Amino acid sequence: MSWKNLVRLAVVPVAAGLLAMAGGCGSGPATTQPKVTMIDASWAEQYSDVGSLSRASDVAIVGTVTGVASTRVAGGVPFTDFNVRVVRVLRDPQGRLAASRTILVHQTGGPVAANHFLEVHDDLLFQPGETMVLFLREFAPGQFRVLAGPGGRFEVTGNSLAPTHHGTALPANVRTVNDLGREVAKA
Amino acid sequence: LASTFLLWARRRLSRSLALCALVISAAVLSPGTASAYNLEGQTWANQAGPGTCCANIGYHLPLIWSNANVDENGFLNAASAWNNSPALIWFNLDSSSNFSNTMIQVNDENDCSVGWDGLTSYSYDGSNHFIAAVSAYLNACYTSGYAPQAVQDVAMHELGHAVGLAHDSGCFIMNPVASAAWTSCGISTPTQDEIDAINALY
Secondary structure (H helix, E strand, O other): OOHHHHHHHHHHHHHHHHHHHHHOOOOOOOOOOOEEEEEEEEEOOOOOOHHHHHHHOOEEEEEEEEEEEEEEEEOOEEEEEEEEEEEEEEEOOOOOOOOOOEEEEEEEEEEEEOOEEEEEOOEOOOOOOOEEEEEEEEEEOOEEEEOOHHHHEEEEEOOEEEEOOOOOOOOOOOOEHHHHHHHHHHO | OHHHHHHHHHHHHHHHHHHHHHHHHHHHHOOOOOOOOOEOOOEOOOOOOOOOOOEEEEEEOOOOOOOHHHHHHHHHHHHHHHHOOOOOEEEEEOOOOOOOOOOEEEEEEOOOOOOEEEEEEEEEOOOOOEEEEEEEEEEHHHHOOOOHHHHHHHHHHHHHHHOOEOOOOOOOOOOOOOOHHHHOOOOOOOOHHHHHHHHHHO
């Protein structure tokens, strides 16, 4: 099975979860599989190492996605704002996270019709309950986007870390959130 | 005579092994020799077959741009770069009265709440084998600060997606960070790898 098909299989439950959350109800199991169409992005930023990624970010956090705050479509492109609960602050030199422990993180992708989602190939939509290390840029007060798309996002399982596909490479000595926290503190 | 033959055969074998090792090393180490392109999996239907000139892809420019001077020129230059390459594809600006030849709608946004400088969105036919329509965008939030060659690279990248090419790490137009093809690699035309990809599809 190709990587692309694996990604699509992984995406369907995400989309179904999003649909349920956007609908705001849990009245029973979904009867129709959501249609997910991939879109492709060229990223404006790339960072060769965690140090440069960290220095370019406004904040870096360990965060858990708690739900969908809103979705919209502009110019045919869908966008989703996720509520992310800050579990741990790795970097916040200007105290941007002092006001709230829940922030909005903006992603490209989301629903374009009742049962149809668009999702960026390298930067799949967050899943509710997912915990990640995120290097973020604040583009409006309290609203953030991930720096460098997949490059500013690391999956967290327990205390272990993994870069996303086409993500920023982690040094060999960075295997856990604590390791990454030390690298961020050094940057 | 037998020992001379054995000595000759041994030397011949050593040379062959050395040559073989050299060829394998060159194939592994040289970035330009191996076929590295990736494909999305879908193509435009009813085009000239692989090896036959040329796929004919119509695109349409909008009347209103966020930054026409940069992004409109970026797409026009990108189409020219593809058209002037050996790739068996031709991007035609659709000037028909009802835009009936438009397959790719290009446009731009000015959105600093996202991290992309280019985006391509597709729809497919019912079988999911063929591309039915494409919208390709540049993001003036970023492209307005780019060198013209970098804007051209991002637009070429999106046109590449629009005809079935997928991302490719390295010094390629289809690098996930397309502007780096210019800023890091000095590339502003399709690479041989991307030409090979197009010529495998169309």
